[in-house]
Amino acid sequence: MSGNVSRRKLLTTGLTAVAGVTGLGVAAKIADHYGLIPPDWGGIWGPGETLTYATQRLLMASGSLAREFNRSEVSKVVPVSGPQPKTDPYQRLLAGGFADWRLTVNGLVARPSTFSLDEIKRMPAKTQITHQACEEGWSFIAEWTGVPLSYVMNLVGVSEKAKFVVFYPFDESWDSLDLPDAYHAQTFLAYNLNGQDLPADHGAPLRVRVARQLGYKSVKYLQKITFVDSMKHVGDGRGSAAPASGYSWYAGI
Amino acid sequence: MAQTTYLPSATILEASEQNAARFSVLVRVTHWLNTVSLVALVVSGFGILLAHPRFYWGETGGLGTPSILDLPLPFMLGGPSGWGRYMHFQAAWLCVLTGLLYAISGLLSQHFRKNLWPAKGQLSWSSLRNELWNHLRFKKPAAEEAYSYNVLQRLSYLVVVFFLFPLMIWTGMAMSPAVTSVFPFFVTLSGGYESARTIHFFAANLLVLFVLVHVAMVCLAGFVQRTMAMITGRVIGGRERP
Numbered sequence: 001m002s003g004n005v006s007r008r009k010l011l012t013t014g015l016t017a018v019a020g021v022t023g024l025g026v027a028a029k030i031a032d033h034y035g036l037i038p039p040d041w042g043g044i045w046g047p048g049e050t051l052t053y054a055t056q057r058l059l060m061a062s063g064s065l066a067r068e069f070n071r072s073e074v075s076k077v078v079p080v081s082g083p084q085p086k087t088d089p090y091q092r093l094l095a096g097g098f099a100d101w102r103l104t105v106n107g108l109v110a111r112p113s114t115f116s117l118d119e120i121k122r123m124p125a126k127t128q129i130t131h132q133a134c135e136e137g138w139s140f141i142a143e144w145t146g147v148p149l150s151y152v153m154n155l156v157g158v159s160e161k162a163k164f165v166v167f168y169p170f171d172e173s174w175d176s177l178d179l180p181d182a183y184h185a186q187t188f189l190a191y192n193l194n195g196q197d198l199p200a201d202h203g204a205p206l207r208v209r210v211a212r213q214l215g216y217k218s219v220k221y222l223q224k225i226t227f228v229d230s231m232k233h234v235g236d237g238r239g240s241a242a243p244a245s246g247y248s249w250y251a252g253i
Numbered sequence: 254m255a256q257t258t259y260l261p262s263a264t265i266l267e268a269s270e271q272n273a274a275r276f277s278v279l280v281r282v283t284h285w286l287n288t289v290s291l292v293a294l295v296v297s298g299f300g301i302l303l304a305h306p307r308f309y310w311g312e313t314g315g316l317g318t319p320s321i322l323d324l325p326l327p328f329m330l331g332g333p334s335g336w337g338r339y340m341h342f343q344a345a346w347l348c349v350l351t352g353l354l355y356a357i358s359g360l361l362s363q364h365f366r367k368n369l370w371p372a373k374g375q376l377s378w379s380s381l382r383n384e385l386w387n388h389l390r391f392k393k394p395a396a397e398e399a400y401s402y403n404v405l406q407r408l409s410y411l412v413v414v415f416f417l418f419p420l421m422i423w424t425g426m427a428m429s430p431a432v433t434s435v436f437p438f439f440v441t442l443s444g445g446y447e448s449a450r451t452i453h454f455f456a457a458n459l460l461v462l463f464v465l466v467h468v469a470m471v472c473l474a475g476f477v478q479r480t481m482a483m484i485t486g487r488v489i490g491g492r493e494r495p
Contacts, residue, residue: 044343045336045339045340045342045343047343047346048339048340048342048343048344048345048346049339049342049343051346052342052346056429056431056432059431059432059435060431060434060435064434064435065434066430066433066434067433067434067437067440069312073312075313075318076318077315077317077318079315079316079317131312131313131430131446133428133430133446134305134315135304135334135338136304136305136330136334137301137302137304137305137307137450138305138307138314138315138316139312139313139314139315139446139447140313140315141312141313211430211434212430212431212434213430213431214430245331245335246332246335246336246339247335247338248338248339252429252430252431252432253338253342253428253429253430253431253432
């Protein structure tokens with residue numbers, strides 16, 4: 001009698017466990033399909049990271065805009081974060097006024113292309129005054145001018161299979177964005193800061209601007225943009241150089 | 254029925270009822286989950302703070318602009334703020350989810366109204382003065398006080414649950430450019446991004462102060478007895494209570 005009961009209990013427990021694990025697996029598949037799983041979902045901080053990313057992605061599904069400011073609110077001090085690349089290719093291009101600099105755009109695109117700085121400056125420009133916070137805690141408001149990333153994406157014909165855009169700079173801080181952020185109205189490639197050519201310390205000649213994330217996502221010193229369908233085989237697979245030094249890939253906070 | 258034992262009038266209840274549960278399972282589970290998350294939040298929050306131990310008011314601030322508070326701590330870059338942030342958000346999820354569970358069930362079961370809202374007469378001047386005087390001279394609480402909350406406890410718990418924690422969540426949200434793109438009022442009502450960060454820091458200090466006083470009072474009242482009550486739900490020796 002008691003043997004029957006415990007066998008039944010075991011069976012029920014086993015079936016529940018199988019259903020639970022299957023349920024979790026299905027939920028993960030669905031979440032991944034809708035782009036709710038960040039590349040750095042693994043490890044002990046994975047659950048918190050995934051919850052934050054998925055919640056914010058759902059919350060911002062309508063393409064919400066970061067706050068914009070008036071010219072009178074622009075900060076007098078624009079702090080510099082990190083040194084400019086001291087290596088030869090960058091310093092040589094800088095000395096030549098970036099005349100020989102080219103931006104490569106490739107990966108899952110119909111027309112892989114390279115653009116000179118002049119070509120980029122002739123594209124339809126966008127200017128916006130936004131707030132930028134560093135993960136350290138300091139912040140500033142600045143006016144940026146550049147070309148919307150979505151314009152470049154339409155120009156090269158990004159494939160429907162693409163899920164991430166990867167930015168390769170002249171330094172080590174490569175990073176990536178998901179496609180909702182890449183197509184976002186306030187994401188652009190900036191070449192002008194507060195009315196002047198982007199200074200070398202702020203990422204000359206071209207940097208990314210992502211208004212709805214912390215500063216470290218706005219990659220400086222761009223040289224290549226690649227569209228991929230998965231971050232698994234890019235770098236260490238965690239979406240950017242940030243997780244290796246302890247920082248999260250997603251920084252909408 | 255068990256609810257009545259929370260009230261001071263419990264002293265007139267029968268022995269069998271005096272042994273009833275002091276804390277419900279839900280209050281105990283959420284208490285300890287919250288303890289874990291709060292410790293993690295304080296440790297990781299301090300880690301994040303070390304990247305820039307300086308505070309400003311308004312929208313912006315940084316080295317080269319005037320500050321309102323400079324903590325005597327070193328600027329530590331590229332270290333604790335990384336894992337600190339990962340840990341802070343994981344702990345914040347635990348804190349918010351257990352907090353919601355606690356707050357909703359406390360409202361539904363009327364735990365807040367029955368046990369935390371000051372009882373009749375507790376808010377009188379003489380009662381408040383007595384209670385404050387007892388606390389200031391570290392008078393050991395009477396045994397029957399293990400069964401209810403005194404007025405200072407009630408008021409501080411209400412402030413923590415309904416003011417400090419919501420303020421932490423509010424100012425935390427205000428520091429997220431993603432969240433404020435959807436709900437800008439989080440940051441505008443905080444007085445700007447840097448103001449939100451400053452309020453977040455000071456409110457965190459008040460929470461730490463609350464925890465220190467809370468633990469000190471538990472030690473004063475009898476650490477083992479009170480801690481066991483929060484684990485098992487029962488007051489040891491309750492039956493022999495005067």
